Amino acid sequence: ASSNIPERMRAIRVPETGEIDVISAQDIAVPEPGADEVLIKVSWAGVNYIDTYQRSGLYTLPLPFTAGMEAAGKVVKFGKDADDSSLKVGDAVAAYALGAYAEYMTVKREKVVKLPDGVSEKDGATAILQGLTAWTLLHEAYQVKKGDAVLIHAAAGGVGLLLCQMASYLGATVIGTVSTEEKAALAKSNGASHVINSKSGGAAVVDEVLKLTKGEGVQGIYDGVGKDTWEDGFKMIARKGTIVSFGNASGAVPPFPVLKLAAKNTKVVRPTLNNSILTRQELETYSAQLFDLLAKKLVKLRVHKEYPFSAEGVQQTQKDITSRATTGKLLIKVQQ
Numbered sequence: 001a002s003s004n005i006p007e008r009m010r011a012i013r014v015p016e017t018g019e020i021d022v023i024s025a026q027d028i029a030v031p032e033p034g035a036d037e038v039l040i041k042v043s044w045a046g047v048n049y050i051d052t053y054q055r056s057g058l059y060t061l062p063l064p065f066t067a068g069m070e071a072a073g074k075v076v077k078f079g080k081d082a083d084d085s086s087l088k089v090g091d092a093v094a095a096y097a098l099g100a101y102a103e104y105m106t107v108k109r110e111k112v113v114k115l116p117d118g119v120s121e122k123d124g125a126t127a128i129l130q131g132l133t134a135w136t137l138l139h140e141a142y143q144v145k146k147g148d149a150v151l152i153h154a155a156a157g158g159v160g161l162l163l164c165q166m167a168s169y170l171g172a173t174v175i176g177t178v179s180t181e182e183k184a185a186l187a188k189s190n191g192a193s194h195v196i197n198s199k200s201g202g203a204a205v206v207d208e209v210l211k212l213t214k215g216e217g218v219q220g221i222y223d224g225v226g227k228d229t230w231e232d233g234f235k236m237i238a239r240k241g242t243i244v245s246f247g248n249a250s251g252a253v254p255p256f257p258v259l260k261l262a263a264k265n266t267k268v269v270r271p272t273l274n275n276s277i278l279t280r281q282e283l284e285t286y287s288a289q290l291f292d293l294l295a296k297k298l299v300k301l302r303v304h305k306e307y308p309f310s311a312e313g314v315q316q317t318q319k320d321i322t323s324r325a326t327t328g329k330l331l332i333k334v335q336q
């Protein structure tokens, strides 16, 4: 198979941080897998909000870099220590790793998961990052319990729709926030019992959440919006509740005094997917659970749009995801 691997490939790169137009296509060498790495021929790559933080410099990476944090495709080559016979050339796999917007990418063996029958490469690229994020947030950041009321911000987004479905599957009553009526309908059809339009303002959201929970507040808040929703979280969290801050779509959360937590014995956690699935065992356990939910159709995937594999295509994904006009997943069709 390695004889079919070309020497050069197209990759979508960030040569320097800045506005969306820094994103450019380059012809670069196909990377050689390091000893513990696998070379993957990428078919689909998933778009994530983190792409925008890495491009703008909110999260810093060594420059230049090939963009894209998740992909699915086929194994084409192993590094000398990476072939542990659990994978073979031609296997369909998914990976959560930097460098996905390229025809080929190298990934450490321990970061690659084999896709089972019933989960296509397209589904793998749609679900691996946001699906594992939602699932680990619900198990580790705040473990949802049957009968809980939880608040999910940006409920019609990529992570949001998955959180709604999974939290309701786990027995919680889901209250979602969204910015349009169309998104409200979508969140409802994905497991949210109540959806509040955040365009009516933070105070209206707080009032509605308190009304829905008879003044008690919610046991968990899943907040990927960040700056704009942070402060109100403290008004809506129940006594002993957990605020899970996992993103910055509206800007980073500011520093806060720890004494703020004393008012209701509030817990605040700030997890990253990477730390939740750092070991191969963690990744494999959680991915198996995720793939099972997908294969049994207990969780449905929604693709907002497929974008072309070009600088313009990737630029457009970042314009769209930051415009608040997308729902579900944005995908890049790399090569079929």
Ligand code: NDP
Residues within 6 Å of the ligand: 047, 048, 049, 050, 129, 130, 133, 154, 155, 156, 157, 158, 159, 160, 177, 178, 179, 180, 183, 198, 224, 225, 228, 246, 247, 248, 249, 250, 251, 271, 272, 273, 274, 321, 322, 323, 324, 325, 326, 327, 328
């Ligand atoms: P989304 O599809 O959720 O897109 C972001 C959504 O945030 C928008 O659709 C919008 O929904 C909402 N939003 C609210 N305020 C703003 C604003 N000022 N500008 C832009 N959007 C806003 O993206 P993802 O599913 O990819 O990611 C969701 C969040 O989860 C992000 O913050 C991301 O960084 C985080 N994340 C964190 C991970 C981790 O490991 N900690 C892993 C994966 C994702 P609406 O208009 O309805 O409010």
